[in-house]
Amino acid sequence: MSDTHVYHPHEKRNRIMSIVGAASGNLVEWFDFYIYAAFAIYFTHALTAPDMSDSTKAIYVWGVFAASFFMRPIGSWLFGRIGDKYGRKRSMIISISLMAVSSFLFACLPTYEQVGMAAPFCLLAVRLLQGLSVGGEYGTVATYMSEVALKGQRGFYSSFQYVTLAGGQLLASLLGVIMLALMSKEELMNGGWRIPFIIGGVVAILSFFARRHLKETLSENDSQKEGSGSLKELLTNNWRTFLLVVGYTSAGSLCFYVITVYSKTYITSLGFEDRTVGYMMTIALFVFMCAQPLFGMLADRIGRRASMMTFSITCAIFIYPVMVILMPQFSGSAFIVTLLLIFLMLMLSFYTSISGLVKAEMFPPHIRALGVGFAYAVGNAIFGGSAPAVALKFKDLGHENTFFIYVVVMLIICLFCSMQLPKQPKYLHHDV
Template identity: 40%
Template structure:
């Protein structure tokens, strides 16, 4: 069979920018809505799905262990769904990821309880989380590639920023709906059926996202030739095998961003409560305000990077977290004011990374292996350094060395600072690698 030229991407001028942005963003929003809904609602469904242990904590610990299992499926999802995007087209991968997430949410929504089916209940929950972890890992690879390939050359940073804008909206929707249900329903109602509602909503949102994505344009110009075999499809590990330096570069780029992101957006309320005595409710409200501020900052930072370049923002971000994390966290007291100051200041610097992470990653790899090249090393870095941040902080606290956590964060940010300074070239004003 005749083999034609290697895959290229469609010219952004042929794409409808608002439609492409909506297609990528809605799926990412749904993915992260469902992902965070689990963590917010675990305290309610844990005793329904797992057998109760002494003290009532065993079931909750089991629920969070299943959450961690889903996290470590993300590298697999990044590799497999990235390969789908490179072999069959970006739209095929985006369709598959949102279908998987919807299926996982629906399974949780209708999950039988332990009292009804015994051990089958937690087994089905594990299956649902494995499916969702696979989906979330693949979503970043596919939507990152799709977003950046859809952007005009001078707006890739701006388009890139919607990766985390949509992630933040999904997180806020999940926390908001959980809060509304918890405040309007009794504890018994929440534990018996209320916790199912957000997962059912997530399944419905997946269908909406699927309909929006059907109207998007494919960004891989040779997708039809790849599917028919007229162009040789890249192998599953081609990106790692032929581009090892770029794969390691993605890890170096991501280490600081992922631990800073999960610390500042997810773990900081718990840290402030544990170490500074900030009431839990106050810490959560401050975190919500900071998330809204963070969401607004991302497009602004993305546009700034399109003017001044990616490296100045990345260098500023990493240097700030290296130098300011330890004294910043030491400033916390039992009031909301300092927490808002520390978290808000961190969000300014964090947005310098999150707004352009998608663009920087996509600008590293050629089109042929762009999605799979991003997916695996990025998701592996998130699983190893970002997803474990709360666990590392808690483990250090339990061992009596809790004050070491800010130093741990600073050290990892120093790794990325060196990468940005030494190994990363400026890509903002260059064409995407063909």
Template identity: 35%
Template sequence: MAADAAHTPVHPLRQLAAASVGNLVEWFDWYAYTFLAIYFSPQFFPKTDNVLVPLLYGFAVFAVGFFMRPIGGLLLGWLADRIGRRAALTWTITLMGAGGMVLALSPTYEAVGALSPALLVVARLVQGLSIGGEFAASTTFLVESAPPHRRGLYSSFQYVSTTIGQLIASGLAALLAFLLTTDQMGSWGWRIMFAVGALGSFVGLWIRRGAVETHRTAADYEARAERKPHMFEFIVRYPLKALLIVGITIAGTIGYYTWTVYLPTYAETTVKFDPGKALVVSTISLAFFAVLQPLAGMLSDRIGRKPLLIVFAAGLTVLTVPLLSLVTASFISLLLVSLVAMVFLSGYTSIAAAVMVETFPARVRAAGIGFPYSLTVAIFGGTAPYVGTLLAKLHVGGWYPWYIVVLTAISLPVYLLLKETKDVSLAEE
């Protein structure tokens, strides 16, 4: 740990709060976009007779934001390795709040023309930069704060906070959809969500200021007369570890963005599921998902990370097509499909942070995780809603489940060959 950590008592709850609350706010902002895209997309793009066209444009911007994530993972991960995790976390939440405020205040296409979608793109690029850095810094900070025999449990709070942020976003979106008419939601109701997220960033920023650093700061490097890591040191020295992060992430990211983000839209576009009811299903499922995370994290501290990853990938490789084929216009069918998928998905989400942190040495850990992880998410996770919507527009929506199966199957041999990491030391080199 850094010098200040050596003299400052580390309070586990404070460390968890610093990583989790800020992470919650970050992901609330990020997912508010996906839940409300069906409402605000017509406000940012030219009107058309096909309702799927503006939604397709909206998800294209969503995907564009993901392509800033590797840059954020690289740049802010590098800063976390050079100047400390806490400083990087301050930057990530500030950027996310700024992007959310731009979204809340952006004018419509009807009012300013092309400037409207341009502002939408800029806001999402800033938020993409923030999210890429957030994962890099918060995962390392969170797992480095944990006792050796509790790293799986601490790791699970990465997705506990992510899911709660998503849950609050889903719940607030469902509440707004219930209280407001469709026209009101489309004209101004969606702005409330982004304003709430921007204000929440200030709360997260204040909490993070009281955290104890878990890594060397810039002053520590100077005091030791030691060279700070350069931006690409992680890939020069550890190319196979970087590639391993990619293999670990492929199945997890396509699974996560399919089952927790895109599933309501998939149901709406394939079986004409009611959007308001889809948001309710999403809210219930996410609450269940959040409860599963620490349970699976604690299980991994007992039996290891590898068994959970194998069950996750093997289960969803076999069950994805049957599960999605069971989706109908029935509320119960969509809910049951979602809950079953969440059980398997937890085998990845609860321990992804721990596995990745345990893979890289401390000196380049944040950048070593941040860049390959975010690049993989950008390619496969960020494009999932777009690919699904595009296939539906082309009247071949039935191909999407098989697309998920192929990507999930890619990671399965990686998990089978992965060395168990739960007992490795996180000590600095």
């Protein structure tokens, strides 16, 4: 799998700095996006009707979380077209600007007490803006980082997309822990939940200035090709690749949101206090974040196909017994449940560490940002973002365990898709 290339020290330094610049912006985007999940239990009562049952409120709030994912295909199309036609850098600058605006708007949301039924609709509208922004972020950043990464080490360097993605989740979770230490639960529910969104808006502005100094990777020749950034070009001449990427993205995204997002609600239902669950998630996400470069290096050695197949097989075997049998059995021990959560996150890392790269290597440069982003967004919208809401609906019907069977079925589909991956990258092997 080696793809050796000798770099001038100055070029090597510039490429690494570009990775850092793109990754830092990615961290901010996902931090802002995941603040919603970390603080949902605190703003739910303020933005929903008081006569709704607690389960109905939770389903609505997580339904809004899922709805934001349906803006991702639109965002990925819009920003993917900009990235393939006008440059990766311009696309990333616009997406981080939109996230800054939507974060400040979230902090200013009126409560149900102030505007009645308009409150939950305002929540939905602002969340859809965030979904639009993140929809454009993933494809362009995955494309950019895979293009500037050092040859022969693309798995390692591209893994920093999920280092920062997990880092965004980690910071959101850590902020939740800090806020609970500084404020009571009642204070958070009475307006304290707005503070994290203000912080998110401020750091997004800082990231905007950092991204202005990034080096562009899209060549003028690729930007001017016929069909550059065109959805018609993607779905007409690259539809088989598109469907394959959607296939393995669907299971990967589903597992990601089950293990890193829904698990917080699931563990809370086992009887742990909110603060304890915050500590558990923060520790697990920190290990998950640190593991990404290691699994990226492993993928550089064993190949993307082997890593993807390992993810599919191991998660299909372990996710049901760990979530359904072992976690409830050890519900009296936060330490053991945290270790089980870390175990699942490590299995997930075979996928997440190379997630963006394995998509980018499948598409030619003139439709790469669009192909990566749109395929990811479609799979994510249908299977990933819906995971918490679907799981809660299964639980509400008294069949929570059936949800994990559905996850296993999707992983089996992912295995068959992973087996279709080429042993050598189709693109990005020599074109950058």
